[in-house]
Amino acid sequence: MDAIIWIIVGFVLGVVIIIAAAVIVSKKKRAAVPNQQDSSFFIADYQKLIAEQLVTDEIDGPQLSAWFKANSTESDDVLFFIAKPTKKHSVMLGVSDYPVGLDIEHSLLQAVVESKKNQPLKIRLISFQSMADGVKQMLNEDGLAIITK
Numbered sequence: 341m342d343a344i345i346w347i348i349v350g351f352v353l354g355v356v357i358i359i360a361a362a363v364i365v366s367k368k369k370r371a372a373v374p375n376q377q378d379s380s381f382f383i384a385d386y387q388k389l390i391a392e393q394l395v396t397d398e399i400d401g402p403q404l405s406a407w408f409k410a411n412s413t414e415s416d417d418v419l420f421f422i423a424k425p426t427k428k429h430s431v432m433l434g435v436s437d438y439p440v441g442l443d444i445e446h447s448l449l450q451a452v453v454e455s456k457k458n459q460p461l462k463i464r465l466i467s468f469q470s471m472a473d474g475v476k477q478m479l480n481e482d483g484l485a486i487i488t489k
Contacts, residue, residue: 383434383435383460383461383462383463384434384435384436384463385435385436385437386430386435386436386437386438386439386442386465387437389435389449389463389464389465390439390465392464392465393464393465393466393467394464394465394466394467395466395467395468396466396467396468396469397468397469397470398468398469398470398471398472399448399466399468399470399471399472399475400471400472400474400475401472401474401475404422404450404475407450407464408420408450408452408487411452411461411462412452412489413452413454413461415454416489417454417455417456418452418453418454418455418461418489419452419453419455419486419487419488419489420450420451420452420453420486420487420488420489421433421449421450421451421452421453421484421485421486421487422448422449422450422451422475422478422479422484422485422487423448423449423451423479423483423484423485424444424445424447424448424449424479424483424484425442425444425447425448425449425465426444426483429449429483429484430449433449433451433453433460433463434451434459434460434463435449435463443467444483446467446468446469447465447466447467447468448465448466448468448471448475449463449464449465449466450463450464450466451463451464
């Protein structure tokens with residue numbers, strides 16, 4: 341009888357540990373995503389991004405790295421984002437006026453975000469014909485990559 345009680349206690353403790361770990365991971369992921377509650381959050385609209393977009397045959401890691409380096413701050417409190425420009429990612433990165441018909445398979449958003457305030461600082465739109473394998477591997481199944489400085 342004592343063995344059964346210990347098995348049940350062990351099982352319950354295991355479940356509690358797994359749930360606690362899942363909650364911690366979820367909070368860390370949410371902390372890395374910008375907060376859109378402030379009206380000053382939106383730093384660009386698609387009209388401006390489309391007018392100023394980078395158009396290239398192939399997007400690769402060195403092009404992305406050079407832009408991050410040129411548009412970063414001295415602070416270590418920034419995150420670098422690359423994302424397929426879905427409506428979800430656009431809002432998350434502070435871009436308003438999502439256009440109809442945007443080619444998300446041949447475009448990327450690239451952004452620098454202040455991590456403590458979850459505030460986008462700089463963003464650009466990139467249109468390309470092909471994507472280097474290294475860039476493809478960085479994007480998760482949702483089409484997003486978050487890179488720390």
